[in-house]
Amino acid sequence: MPVRPARPSDRAALSRLQSHLPEPSPSLLAAGNEVGTLLVSTDGDGPADRPVGYLLAVDSADGGHVAELVVAPAHRREGRASELLTAYLRERPAGTRVTLTVAPDNEAARSLYEAHGFEVAGRRRDFFESGDAVVYERTV
Template sequence: MNIRQMTFDDLPAVMAIERETFPLDAWSEGMMRGELAEQPRTRHYVVAEVDSEIVGYAGMAAAADQADVQTIAVLAAHRTRGIGSAMLTVLLDEARKRGAIEIFLEVRSDNPGARSVYERFGFEEIGMRRRYYDDGTDAVVMKRKLHG
C-alpha cells in the first residue's frame, strides 16, 4: 500500500469511491475540487493505492490550533486491511505538524465500525449533531487531543 497526497488527477477514482461509500450524501466533484483548491493552505488530502489502484482517500482541514477530519473512505473490498487506519495516522501526523492541539470529526451514529476505529485512535465522543446527514441520521462528534 502507498499513501500519497491527492491531486486533481485523482478525482475520477476518488469520486467513484465517494459515490459508492456515501450513496445518500456523497460530496459533489465541485465540493471536492474546492477542498483540493485549499491544499496545502488549510487542507491535506491523501489517497491510498494498492497495486497502483486508488482504493481509499482521506482529508482534513486545519486552521490555527484545531484540525477536523473531513472524510475517510475505503472501497468495500479493501476494508478491514488497515488502510483507513493508515490514512488516519497520516492525517494526525499532518495535524501535529501544522500545530493543531486537538482534532475533531463527525461520524454517522449508525456506523459502529468507524466509531470503534476512532475510539482505538483515542477519539472521545463529545456531542451529537441531530439529523446532520442528508438522510436524517445523527452525527456523533468526536475529539482527540494531539501531543507532540
C-alpha cells in the same frame, strides 16, 4: 499500504470512491487540497498506483476536521482507513485539536476512531440528512 497526497490525476478515482459514502460532498472533494488535506491509500507504489481510499480534512489555524474517510469495499478490513487516519494525525502539530462526525449506527467507523484515541465530544441533531451525528475529537 502506501499513503500519499492526492494528485490531480486522481480526481476520477476519488469521485468513484466518494460514491460509497452515504452523504458525500462533491463540492468539498472538488476543493480538495485547497481547503485542507487530501490523502489517498493506493494499490501500490509508483506512478501507476490507483487510489482505493481517501481521507479529506478541512484544516484551519485552530485544528482540523476529518470531513470524509472512505475505502473501496474490495479493500476494506485491510487497515487502509487506519493508515490514512494515522498519516493525517502524524502531520498535525502537537496540541492540534482534530474533530470528526459519524452516524451513531456506524459501529465500524466509531470503533476505528476510538482505537485512534478519539473520544465522544457531543452530538449534532439532524447533522446528516439521515439524522444525528456523534462528534468525536482528539488532541494530537
